[in-house]
Every structure is written in C-alpha cells, then in structure tokens.
Amino acid sequence: MCSLILLLLEGETSSSRTSYSSSSSRSKSRGLVLPKLTRSNWFAPPLIGIMAMFFMCSLYAVLVRGSALAKLSFLVEPSEHASKHGTVPNFAGGKMEEVAKLAKKSVVHTKTLASASKLRESGIWTASSLLSPAMNLVGLAATIPSNVGIARHSWRGMSPSKGLTFLALLLNILALIFGRGVPSTVALAVIGLVGGFIQFSTFK
Numbered sequence: 001m002c003s004l005i006l007l008l009l010e011g012e013t014s015s016s017r018t019s020y021s022s023s024s025s026r027s028k029s030r031g032l033v034l035p036k037l038t039r040s041n042w043f044a045p046p047l048i049g050i051m052a053m054f055f056m057c058s059l060y061a062v063l064v065r066g067s068a069l070a071k072l073s074f075l076v077e078p079s080e081h082a083s084k085h086g087t088v089p090n091f092a093g094g095k096m097e098e099v100a101k102l103a104k105k106s107v108v109h110t111k112t113l114a115s116a117s118k119l120r121e122s123g124i125w126t127a128s129s130l131l132s133p134a135m136n137l138v139g140l141a142a143t144i145p146s147n148v149g150i151a152r153h154s155w156r157g158m159s160p161s162k163g164l165t166f167l168a169l170l171l172n173i174l175a176l177i178f179g180r181g182v183p184s185t186v187a188l189a190v191i192g193l194v195g196g197f198i199q200f201s202t203f204k
Contacts, residue, residue, distance in 0.1 A: 054188045058184045062136050065119075142174045165203075
C-alpha cells in the first residue's frame with residue numbers, strides 16, 4: 001500500500017524540501033521522507049515493494065505453509081483435497097451447452113488440482129520429501145542477485161557489470177526450473193529476466 005501511495009508522488013528534489021522550515025527548533029519532522037525520490041526513480045518504490053511481496057510469499061509457501069504457525073494466520077487457504085467429481089446435471093433433451101460447460105469446469109478443476117499439488121510438494125511441511133522444498137529454496141535464492149541489481153539500478157541508477165548481469169540471467173533461468181512449483185518465485189524470475197535484458201540495453 002505504501003508503494004502505491006509513493007507511485008502517486010511527483011518527486012521532489014532535495015532543494016525544494018529544504019525550502020520549508022519548522023516554526024520551532026524543538027519540533028522534529030514526522031512521516032516518511034525520501035530525499036532521493038525524484039522524477040527519474042519514482043517507479044523504484046513500487047517495483048521494490050512488488051519484489052519484496054513476491055519474495056515473502058515464496059518464503060511463506062516453502063517454510064511456513066502447512067505448519068502450525070500458518071493455522072494461526074488470518075489467511076484462509078482453500079481445501080486442496082476437494083472432490084474430483086462434480087455434480088453431474090441431468091441432460092434431459094441432450095443440451096450440448098450443458099455438456100460444454102461441464103467440460104470447461106472439468107478442465108479448470110484439473111488445472112487447479114495440478115497447481116495445488118505442485119504447491120503442496122513445494123513446502124517442507126506438506127511435501128512427501130525434502131528434495132522439492134530444497135529445490136524451491138535454491139530457485140528462490142537464485143533470484144536474489146538479479147532482484148538486488150534491479151533495485152539498485154532503479155533507485156540509485158547503479159547498473160552492475162555485464163558479467164554480473166549475464167550471470168544473474170542464468171540464475172533466473174535456474175530459478176524457473178527449480179522454483180516452478182511456487183508462482184511467486186516464477187514471477188521473481190520473470191522480473192529478473194526482463195530487468196536483465198533492460199540493463200543489457202542500457203549498456204549499449
């Protein structure tokens with residue numbers, strides 16, 4: 001929410017901020033003040049906030065989901081053991097529209113069960129073995145170099161070297177392979193890939 005509010009800010013330079021003085025020397029400025037927020041890096045706070053949210057969601061899916069701590073959370077997760085068989089309507093008259101609707105619901109239900117199964121095997125508390133959660137942690141760790149580089153580039157304008165950027169791109173491909181069970185990890189890898197290609201374009 002703070003990132004969305006910062007997105008609406010126009011951006012002020014430090015000189016415009018110092019033009020306002022307090023009436024009392026004892027009073028202190030309150031609130032969130034970002035002196036380095038300008039028109040050139042106004043998109044950095046929302047971008048960093050989105051990446052931080054995806055990272056925390058991935059940590060929750062791998063380390064917390066399914067544990068006793070998750071049951072105390074206010075988040076209510078849908079049941080993953082839903083019935084695979086829906087209610088079959090009575091097709092009196094052979095209505096093909098009802099058959100098409102039932103087939104569409106069946107396809108969506110199958111995809112939902114497949115995604116829930118991948119997510120269940122990604123957590124250490126719900127997986128049948130520790131290999132899949134370990135792979136997802138490796139995939140999540142592989143997204144850190146590129147995301148840190150993107151954050152520094154968007155906020156400070158400091159782009160890493162070509163070698164580090166190329167290495168970060170390779171690590172994001174590794175994250176897509178190892179962390180495909182957690183959608184937020186895949187999102188972080190995609191952001192890293194897009195940001196890496198943008199950084200390569202700035203080198204030219």
